[in-house]
Each structure stands twice: as structure tokens, then as C-alpha cells.
Amino acid sequence: MTKKEQVKRQPLGCSNQGEFVKHMEEKSKQLGERASGKRNGFAEDKTLQSIINLSMVKDKNPDEIAQIWNMYFASKNTISAVVPGATFELMRSRSQKCPTFLYALPRETGYEFFVGQWSATELHFSSLINVQSLGENSPSQLVIYHYPDLQKEKGIVLLTAEIDRTFLSAQDAQCLANEAQLFYATDCQRIINLVEAFNHKPSDFKHMSVIAEIEQHGIGGQLMRDGSKQT
Structure with missing residues (x-):
């Protein structure tokens, strides 16, 4: 237990709080520009129509569309989900x-930090180690796509992702997607304050609070299965 606590005190890609805050202040502009950086060959302007024929689902109800969407990705090594429109609207509003x-991904030796940057309806992830060394040139290792095409009519937003499997697995991607919903779709003021502090008051941000929240909510230990419906 002592060894486990020591590991948690020094997650991968981060040293102590003072150095971390200094780094965040120095890199804040670069972090804001990172999502427009390299994509590691990921598709650009990937539309929903390029994945499914929208005319074929216009007469389907939300549950039927969800079944079609998840069945389509069932055999693919990625993640998919159907997000309630109201949940996504809250996430989009806060992301603006x-x-x-900063997200903490559980590893065998502790946690690895990833920086998540919203760009419209896309959420780009790159490891903190990459951001520290490459700044705005750090490539995306995961891009989560949210498709609001059916939000107004059907009340749902479709989700999938592209993963750089050199660094991340589908399970890793699912964990980060779950964390994104935890931090951006919450009603908990404590969590809201944590996100706001990272963006606007980095000196008040404590990176260990991220780990505390995901452990309290059981993220990482009990991941949602690929293709499950997020609520």
C-alpha cells in the first residue's frame, strides 16, 4: 500500500505541483493551439455521412439508430456510443x-497524464509527456468525434474515435471518453471548479484531484464496454 501511494504521488509525465503549475502557465498558449496540430494520419473533416447513410436512418427511432451504430462498430477495434443530446449540449457549452x-489514464505503474483539447465537436488527446516536449506540435494520439447531425431531430449524438494504437488501446480510449463525460457533463460543483481552475487559474489546480475524482467514480477499474450507451 505504501508503494502504491508513492506511485500515485508521482504520476507519469508530471513531477511536483509547483513545477506542474509553472509548466501549465508556460504552455497555456501552446495547449490552446494543439488541436490544430498533427493528426498522425487521422482523417480530417470526417463526416457522419462518410460512415453511415443518413437517409437510411431518418425514419428510425433513437433506439434503432443506436443499435445500428453500435453493431457497425462491434467488429472494429475502436469505441462507439450514443450520447443523449442534452448531455452533449452541456459538454459542448463547457468546452467552449x-x-x-488534464486526464489521468490508469497504468500498471500508476497513472499517465493526457491533455485533452476540444476543437468544435472533436476532442483531441495527446500525452502530457508529448506536450511537454513538442508543445503545439504534439500529435493527437486519440481523436473522439461527436456527431450532432441527429441531435435536433432524434435527441442523440453519435460518438466514435480514431486511435493511434502505437500508444493507446480501445480500452484506453474508452476510459478517456468516460472521463471526458465525467468532467464536462457533471452537475458536481467541485468537479466543475477543477476544470475551470485548469483553464483559468492554473495556480489553484491540483493534478492529484483528477486522480481522486476518477477513483471515486470507479473509472478505469470498471470501464464501459466498447459500443455501450453513455448516459
Whole structure:
């Protein structure tokens, strides 16, 4: 237990709080520009129509569309989900005010930090180690796509992702997607304050609070299965 606590005190890609805050202040502009950087060969302007024929689902109800969407990705090594429109609207609204956040991905030796940067309806992730060394040139290792094409008519937003499997697995991607919903779709003021502090008051941000929240909510230990419906 002592060894486990020591590991948690020094997650991968981060040293102590003072150095971390200094780094965040120095890199804040670069973090804001990162989402427009390299994509590692990921598709650009990937539309929903390029994945499914929208005319074929216009007469389907939300549950039927969800079944079609998840069945389509069932055999693919990625993630998919159907997000309630109201949930995504809350996430999008908060992402406009707080586009960047720090996520902790559980590893065998502790946690690895990833920076998530919103760009419209896309959420780009790159490891903190990459951001520290490459700044705005750090490539995206995961891009989560949210498709609001059916939000107004059907009340749902479709989600999928592209993953750089050199660094991340589908399970890793699912964990980060779950964390994004935890931090951006919450009603908990404590969590909201944490996201706001990272974006606007980095000196008040404590990176260990991120780990505390995901452990409290059981993220990482009990990941949602690929293709499950987020609520």
C-alpha cells in the first residue's frame, strides 16, 4: 500500500505541483493551439455521412439508430456510443469556456497524464509527456468525434474515435471518453471548479484531484464496454 501511494504521488509525465503549475502557465498558449496540430494520419473533416447513410436512418427511432451504430462498430477495434443530446449540449457549452483539461489514464505503474483539447465537436488527446516536449506540435494520439447531425431531430449524438494504437488501446480510449463525460457533463460543483481552475487559474489546480475524482467514480477499474450507451 505504501508503494502504491508513492506511485500515485508521482504520476507519469508530471513531477511536483509547483513545477506542474509553472509548466501549465508556460504552455497555456501552446495547449490552446494543439488541436490544430498533427493528426498522425487521422482523417480530417470526417463526416457522419462518410460512415453511415443518413437517409437510411431518418425514419428510425433513437433506439434503432443506436443499435445500428453500435453493431457497425462491434467488429472494429475502436469505441462507439450514443450520447443523449442534452448531455452533449452541456459538454459542448463547457468546452467552449474550458477547452483544455488534464486526464489521468490508469497504468500498471500508476497513472499517465493526457491533455485533452476540444476543437468544435472533436476532442483531441495527446500525452502530457508529448506536450511537454513538442508543445503545439504534439500529435493527437486519440481523436473522439461527436456527431450532432441527429441531435435536433432524434435527441442523440453519435460518438466514435480514431486511435493511434502505437500508444493507446480501445480500452484506453474508452476510459478517456468516460472521463471526458465525467468532467464536462457533471452537475458536481467541485468537479466543475477543477476544470475551470485548469483553464483559468492554473495556480489553484491540483493534478492529484483528477486522480481522486476518477477513483471515486470507479473509472478505469470498471470501464464501459466498447459500443455501450453513455448516459
